[in-house]
Amino acid sequence: MSKQPSSYLSSKLEGRPKANGSGNGIYSLEPIKKGELVAVFGGVVYEWDAFIHLPDRERSLCIQVEDRLFLVPRPIGEGDYVNHSCNPNAGLSGQIGLVAMRDIKIGEEVCFDYAMSDTMPYDEFRCGCGSLNCRGLVGGNDWQKPVLQKRYAGFFAPHVQRRIDAQRAEQKALEKARRSAKTQKYASKIPAPAFSK
Ligand SMILES: [Zn+2]
Numbered sequence: 001m002s003k004q005p006s007s008y009l010s011s012k013l014e015g016r017p018k019a020n021g022s023g024n025g026i027y028s029l030e031p032i033k034k035g036e037l038v039a040v041f042g043g044v045v046y047e048w049d050a051f052i053h054l055p056d057r058e059r060s061l062c063i064q065v066e067d068r069l070f071l072v073p074r075p076i077g078e079g080d081y082v083n084h085s086c087n088p089n090a091g092l093s094g095q096i097g098l099v100a101m102r103d104i105k106i107g108e109e110v111c112f113d114y115a116m117s118d119t120m121p122y123d124e125f126r127c128g129c130g131s132l133n134c135r136g137l138v139g140g141n142d143w144q145k146p147v148l149q150k151r152y153a154g155f156f157a158p159h160v161q162r163r164i165d166a167q168r169a170e171q172k173a174l175e176k177a178r179r180s181a182k183t184q185k186y187a188s189k190i191p192a193p194a195f196s197k
Contacts, residue, residue, distance in 0.1 A: 005077020006042035013038055013110060015078025022128070024081035025109045032104040038090055039082060039098040039110075043073040052122065064117045065095040066159045084138060085111035087131035091155025092116045101155060115142035117157045 009015065012030040017023070032038060041063050046054065048068040061080045062072045073080040082090075082098060088111045093099045098112060114123065121140035128134075135142070142148060143160050144167065156164065 003075060005075055005079065006044075006073050007077045007079030008040040008042070009077065009079035010036075010038050012036075013078075015081040018109075023083070025083050025111075026078065026081050028104050028106055028108050028110060031106060032100045032110075034100050034102050036100045037093065037097055038100060039079040041071055041073070041079065041096040041098070043071045046070050046072055048120065048122075059122060063096070064120060064122075064159075065157065067119065067163075070122070071096065083109065083111045083129075084114045084127065085109075085129040085131060086113060086127060086134040086138075087129065088112045091152060092157050093155075095157050095159070099155075112155075113142075113148070113152060114138055115145070115148050115160075116152055116155055117160065119143055119160055119163060 009026065010032075012032055013026050013028050015024055015026050018025045026039070043062070045065065046062075046069070048070070051059070051062070051070045051072070054062075054072065058072050059070075061076060062070045065071045089100060089102055089104050089108060090098050090110050090112045091101045092112065098110075100110075104110060111129070115138075118140050124137070124139045127136060127138045143156065143164065149156075149164055
């Protein structure tokens with residue numbers, strides 16, 4: 001079996017242990033421009049039922065790529081060390097690409113927000129990202145938060161975007177139904193025209 005990692009990491013970055021000893025992260029070695037590709041995830045695709053029985057470490061390094069489908073790195077490489085941040089500098093491009101959301105300086109840790117890919121509760125945790133806007137608890141339903149949908153527009157995985165679109169269509173249909181119910185109520189109060197013979 002090839003020793004080459006299943007993921008790709010741009011040569012402008014490296015994976016290394018975090019200074020605070022809380023695991024690994026990826027760091028920029030050169031300035032990175034907004035929109036630049038920094039990593040492409042790879043691996044083996046598991047369905048939810050098999051995926052939830054994998055060891056914790058494998059599950060924590062995976063990325064959700066579709067409804068109930070998960071990409072697990074084999075073998076693990078530096079590109080799989082991307083962490084979550086509630087104030088990320090990178091976002092998803094498609095299912096497996098990671099791009100800079102803004103210019104990134106040398107030495108910055110490159111992170112994305114797991115709300116961009118996750119719709120299932122397989123990796124819920126108390127966040128210690130230290131951002132001013134840290135939401136504390138990161139969970140599988142965070143993609144539903146309107147503030148995150150607005151902030152990460154264009155950076156969600158396609159399967160998450162489909163759910164956001166479906167949620168919006170549902171809300172629109174509900175509002176339309178509510179409006180038409182109101183109009184009907186109003187219409188029923190208008191006296192029927194009197195016809196004279
Ligand atoms: Zn956080």
